[in-house]
Amino acid sequence: MDWAGVARRQEERSSGAEGAVLRGNAAYGAGLAHLMLGDRSAAREWLGLAVAAYRESWSDAPPGSWGRPIAALKARLLAGEPAEAEARWALDAGADAAETPIGRYAAALAHLVLGDDERARAHADAVRTNDDFPRDVGDALAMIAAGTDAVGYVQAVEAVLESFETRDAYLEDVAVADTVLVLQALAEQRGLRAELDSPLLP
Numbered sequence: 001m002d003w004a005g006v007a008r009r010q011e012e013r014s015s016g017a018e019g020a021v022l023r024g025n026a027a028y029g030a031g032l033a034h035l036m037l038g039d040r041s042a043a044r045e046w047l048g049l050a051v052a053a054y055r056e057s058w059s060d061a062p063p064g065s066w067g068r069p070i071a072a073l074k075a076r077l078l079a080g081e082p083a084e085a086e087a088r089w090a091l092d093a094g095a096d097a098a099e100t101p102i103g104r105y106a107a108a109l110a111h112l113v114l115g116d117d118e119r120a121r122a123h124a125d126a127v128r129t130n131d132d133f134p135r136d137v138g139d140a141l142a143m144i145a146a147g148t149d150a151v152g153y154v155q156a157v158e159a160v161l162e163s164f165e166t167r168d169a170y171l172e173d174v175a176v177a178d179t180v181l182v183l184q185a186l187a188e189q190r191g192l193r194a195e196l197d198s199p200l201l202p
Contacts, residue, residue, distance in 0.1 A: 001199070006174060007033035007042070013172070014049065021068070024053030028075055029172030035078065035202050036176060047075040051086065058089075066106045069093060073109050074178060077185045087113040101126070101133035108141050112186050121145035136160045140183045147190040154194040157183050164200050176200055 010030035017023040031047035034040075054068040054075075061068060069090035076083035087110035095107035096119075104123045111120035124145055128138025136159035143153035157180060164170075164177035171178075177200040187193055 001036070001175065003033050003036045007037065010172060010174065011046070014046075020053045020057035024050045024057065024068075024071065025172055027053060028071060029174040031075065031078065032174050032176040032178055035181075038202065040080070044079040044081065047079040048081075050075045055089075064098070064100060064103065066090070066095065066098065066100070066102045069095070070102070070106050070109065073106075073113065074182045077113070077182045078178060080185075083113045087111070096123075101130040105133065105137070105141075108145070109182075109186075112141070112144060117145040117147060117190075134160070134163065136163060137179060137183075144183065144187050144190060144192060147192065150192055153187055153192045157187070157194045158196070161196055161198055161200070165198060
C-alpha cells in the first residue's frame with residue numbers, strides 16, 4: 001500500500017471537502033495513513049483537524065448523530081492524546097440515556113476514557129447482546145471494562161481484527177483497522193494487550 005499517496009489523497013480531499021463532516025472524515029483518513037507511515041506527529045495534526053471538524057458539525061447535527069463524538073473520541077485515542085473532553089461531550093449529549101446501540105457504544109467509550117469501568121461495562125453488555133451491533137466489539141469493550149480477563153480480551157479483539165480483514169469497504173477507502181487500535185489503546189491502560197499482526201495495523 002502506498003500510504004504516502006493515501007495520505008496526500010486524504011489531505012487533498014479534506015482541503016476541498018464541502019461540509020465539516022466530509023472534511024473531518026477525510027482528515028481522519030489522512031491521520032490513519034500517517035499512522036501507517038509511522039509519522040505520529042503528522043497523524044496527531046490530521047486527527048486533531050478531524051476532531052475540530054466533527055465538533056464544528058455538531059450544532060447542525062440531527063438528534064442521535066453519535067458518529068461525530070465517537071469519531072472524535074477515536075481520533076484522540078489514536079493520536080495518543082487526552083480524550084476526556086470528547087468523552088464529556090458524548091455524555092453531555094445524552095449517550096448514557098441513548099436507546100440505540102450506537103449511542104450506548106458512545107457511552108461505553110466515554111466511560112472507559114474517564115475511568116468509570118463499571119458504567120462502561122453496563123453499556124458494553126447492552127451492545128454486545130444487540131443484533132444491530134458487532135458483537136465482537138461489544139465483547140472487547142466488556143473485557144476491557146472488566147480488566148481481568150486477558151484471554152477473553154485477546155479472543156474478542158482478534159475477532160474484531162478478522163472482521164476488518166474480511167470486509168470490502170473502509171471509511172474513506174483507507175484500509176486500517178482503526179477500531180482495533182482504539183481498543184488496544186484502552187486495553188493498555190488497564191494492563192491488557194493482544195499481540196496482533198496485520199497489514200491493516202501499523
